[in-house]
Amino acid sequence: MRIRRGLAAWFGSQRRGWSGAHCGIPQGRRDLRHKFVGTGSRSRLAVDKLGGRPANASESRHCRPQPRRRHFLLGQQRPGFQRRYYRHQRSDLSIDGFRTSALTTNVLLCRIDGNFGGVERNLLSLATGLDTSRFRPIVVTIANDGELARMAKAKGIASEFIPMKNRFSVMPASRALIDIARRWNAGIIHTFGLRSNLLAALARKHLDGKWIVRLPNINRRDYKNPIQGQIFHWLNNSLIRRADALQVISPQLEEYIKNRPHPPQRVFLIPNGVDLSIYKKQGTGERFRQSYGIAPDAPIIGGVGRLDHVKGYDILLEAFRRVAQIRPDARLVIVGDGPLRLPLQKQAESSGFPLPVVFCGYVTDIASCLEAFTLFICSSRSEGVPNAMLEALAMGIPVVSTRVGGIESILNAGVNGILIPCNDREALASAIMELITDEEKALRYGAAAQKRIASNFSLETMLERVQTMYEEVLA
Structure with a gap:
């Protein structure tokens, strides 16, 4: 179709002069100005409203079909001359x-x-x-x-x-x-x-x-x-x-x-x-606890994300080792998969003191996991604004996070969460113990964060x- 219109325009210009009928302009639109686009650098051709004559006669040759050209990126190109307005009409x-x-x-x-x-x-x-x-x-x-x-x-x-x-x-x-x-x-x-x-x-x-x-x-x-x-x-x-x-x-x-x-x-x-219609706490996560054999009253410290170096799960395991010595009933749940899953599992089983850690792997229904969490941990070395943290906050779960990336735009230390330095095992363990022992503070942080997410971070x-x-x- 484009080749036929290009040939019609060329023959019309050579044999019968520049008339709208032979330049490929539809009937009823010859009184308007149209732009034609070819493949050359000087390929724009304006046709005025007086009989379809080109506004610039020196550029009339650009209305002719251009030869095929090769480009290092595009490969073989189509011959030129198509009406730009035609695609939108x-x-x-x-x-x-x-x-x-x-x-x-x-x-x-x-x-x-x-x-x-x-x-x-x-x-x-x-x-x-x-x-x-x-x-x-x-x-x-x-x-x-x-x-x-x-x-x-x-x-x-x-x-x-x-x-x-x-x-x-x-x-x-x-x-x-x-x-x-x-x-x-x-x-x-x-x-x-x-x-x-x-x-x-x-x-x-x-x-x-x-x-x-x-x-x-x-x-x-x-x-x-x-x-x-x-x-x-x-x-x-x-x-x-x-x-x-x-x-x-x-x-x-x-x-x-x-x-x-x-x-x-x-x-x-x-x-x-965050889609607030999905991420809202509807229960205590009993089904999740039963599926992994976790007691109903055991505190669950959870993290969600790919198992990669940037997420800092090696730091989280070291911090949880200190927490487990004080609270042996606590459980660490890591949702996600990645290249470091086997090394992290070996780290959890090392040092003669196997940690009570559950590696859930890839899970599609994140909300069912989050509603069972007592505390959400973000131990990342680099972040933007993590979706998993926003989803946890939308469900009213208190959060402990490293002070990286754009997390400070979500969490205010001492108001709706706790911020700690990056790669600090001692500070992370101390913050976890603070929130799982002081339930009133944890509930206050969770409610404040839930309100902030609903007002500023909805889908x-x-x-x-x-x-x-x-x-x-x-x-």
């Missing part, structure tokens, strides 16, 4: 069985599909909560077609997959992202993580939509090797400069970004949100802010 179209309206902006939500954690849950909550009359989400998983893609399909959300043979095959993956964005006519590409940021940055010049980066934290502390962390931190900072907008989730991160050289023009502060508030960000970026 259609009432609707169908892509892979999903119907989309011309008034709806398609949003690509891009994330590498690895362990299903807080970022993946946040992305899925965003995809299911967007107003589909304004924004239609398409979940794009990279490298692995795993749990995120499966859950998106189960909820009826359109999904795409970009395969990667290894971490260095970024050029084919960038071409795949360009193809997906063009096929869906994506107005926004929203990336979550370094790998998706890299693909979007490579494809940026060839994408018509706006690129938004979600930055959860300063990721140089996410790696055990400090040199590797510094390299990835530098790479991510260099990539996000090209983005149209940046979404940060804490005031501390917003201040850090704005003080950096060459920050993005638009920075939006949008904290994570509805997050969705409203994200959609406002989309509209401002598109304006």
